Amino acid sequence: MPETPTVKLNDGHHIPQLGYGVFKVPAEDTQRAVSEALEVGYRHIDTAAIYGNEEGVGAAIAASGLPRDELFITTKLWNDRHDGDEPRAAIAESLQKLGLEQVDLYLVHWPTPARDNYVHAWAQLVELRDAGLTRSIGVSNHLVPHLERIVAATGVAPAVNQIELHPAYQQRDITEWAAERDVRIESWGPLGQGKYDLFGAEPVAAAAEAHGKTPAQAVLRWHLQKGFIVFPKSVRRERLEENLDVFDFELTDDEMAAIDALEQPGGAGRVSAHPDEVN
Template identity: 50%
Template structure:
């Protein structure tokens, strides 16, 4: 089994399959991140707003895996947007994580109504220059805001992390990301564990491969070149999700899953109109 990576526009390679910790309590995060690292994951995605950076940091510090082998992502929350505040908030994240730098720092939401996303992007550029954030990117950014920050600074985000799952496959925004040289990351890649896991198309493909529905969906993300980090707090599922790396879908199966997308498939807020 090979562990695939994706090359970013800054020349660095990010592990394509990672482990997410959204909605995971701080003490639980310490435990499950440790399990994930033991299982072979080398990419951990957290954020200030998740409230578990400290637990993630403790797991990394306690792991037998060298820090330089682990890709660590965190994010600047909406309340911390603005040049000076973003830098201050990120330094607070570093302290909670117990590390000197992260591999990827993202602006968590465009939060356009605040009018601070460009200044925040400039702060991330400065943090990258300082070596504290080795790669920088955004999350939940629509096309117009991506183009605005690139045009204003000349610096293109390495990634855009967006809601993406079979019922909402974001084909158009993925095309924009590709055009701009931005890699796409998926949040809620399993549709938050709901209806999509029971979809007949997914379950039929899973039966064909003696796989789980989650493994099929993760394999679909990987086949489409998407960076994906499913979350689980169950030891068995953490291990099972990682084994999706062994699953290869046929072009026909990938197209069947591509066809599941829906106009009303979005689960979370629309970044273009979100006001938090």
């Protein structure tokens, strides 16, 4: 299977462009699932404090025997840990659960605008990076006004913004803002979380058939060719293998444009919470 390409971040570090996300993977299944992902060839694991499965990720890392520098591990700061010195306490707890001295990427999980403390949280992440507790820092679910405010306040742009992104909901205002500032986009829910018939959409089905791939592989390829970082979730080994087998073909410009056209107007394609409503 071809090696996963890496993407250069604006801080000079590199991140594997495809990884394994453990959102909603039960704690009791996480070590097995992550171990299988590592066996299959994944080297980028995305977790979060709120997922409740950092210990399982850590156990899989320890059992794998893989050198630390071959792995890219992301976790996230939860919404009730933004104030005061809480971000430092939170990352210390995550590192203990993961069994690591440093994560590769630490994210502010949601901006929680009603609390109005995400600027402080971001400033704290800058300090955590400078202290060596994380190599890179970024945000998740931040809209353009949130992004502009944290950059104006600190002078530091996030390395990534992890957002809901799939063909029906492409958040082009954010992706364009990010492209102009060398901020990488990470797509969560890249397959629409199964909440609409993405695989039955004609452009996706046609692209899959043309390349002898599954609809899921065609959509993941669309993300990769957009330059996005993507980490689909599965707890089945055969699906883990399928999701990683996306580097031996390319969609044509016409196929890419046809999938682009699946965008729903006015944000109607969103399948999860609006960032202004998560607090």
